[in-house]
Amino acid sequence: MPPALTARGFHAAMESVTRRLPFGLADVIPPSLLGFGVINGFTFLVDLALLTLLHSGLAQSLWLSITLAYAAAFALSFVLNRALNFRSHAPVGPQALTYTMVVIINYLLWILGVGSGLAALGVEYHLARVLAGACEAVYMYCAMRWVVFRDTSQLGGNAVQRPADDRDDHRVHGVRPGDGTPSRLYPDAGVGESGDAAPDDRSRVVDDQHALGRTAIDRGPS
Template sequence: MDRSRARFRRACAAVVGVLPGPLRRVVAPSLVGFAVVNGFTFAVDLLLLSLLIDGAGLPLGAGVTVAYGTAFALSFVLNRWLNFDAERPVGVQVGRYVAVIAVNYAVIVLGVTHGATALGAPYQLARLGAGLCEAVFMYGAMRWWVFGRASHRRTARTPGS
């Protein structure tokens, strides 16, 4: 494991270590890592979205698509490198990731973003709401399906294990 990855994982584990007892038992270090990585890539998404729509004059659908695709490619690379173990070959992971983001994109990103803007919300606020919905979906999909379950078992032993 390279030093950057080890340092990142230690920092995530340290955050979990200072949580109150009940949360410490529920929150995995990979959830903290996912929040950090995807918080960063979501900021990239919003920045690109604003530049593409307000700066380049792209229509909402095109701006969302380009910004989303860029941010999610970056998310895959960073999560695979820093946060989740690579149990499967990268080709299998990419295939699964593409399936997950296709569903996420159609249902959550476009659906929620367009729905909220149709109701009068500014596109940035609509995208923020969609981002909250997709965070829950994407973490579960990446942890248990894209990158595999076995690498994310809690290292702390529970009574009887």
């Protein structure tokens, strides 16, 4: 299935669910928040599974197990949130760098600070990881929506890039992209992104204007 269709389907599902939330929550919870919960709930299960495998199964140290499981889960979270939830079209390089910095802060503050700290105090390490995960969920959603994918934040975290065929429709019907008004030069002529006639139609506009002028001269004053 094409990625664009998958993203639209995921967003449509999140919108459908949020519209049905009771107690006025539909007016408070945006689809991107629900999508974040779904995606990060899945990646959190991946995190716990890898943590259990590394620490209990392979007898790795707790700090190394937490680190490796955390890195794998958050890399997956970035890919899924960017493609399906926030549907960002900004360059991936700067976003990945910003996300890495956000994740490092999150790791030091919540994962090692809270997770390992609670485990050192005697809290069972799964429970410690769950408590730390609750704290990081709030932090990560805010960071992803308003910092990492800030190109979509003005649209509630669900920006959609207009398909190329929509832009072509504007050129065919002589409508200015964005405001839907006809071209002033020629109603049926194609228009470019600036709202002027497309280069291929300019000569037709000028020829028609000349033809109208010659007709007026031939008819003379009425």
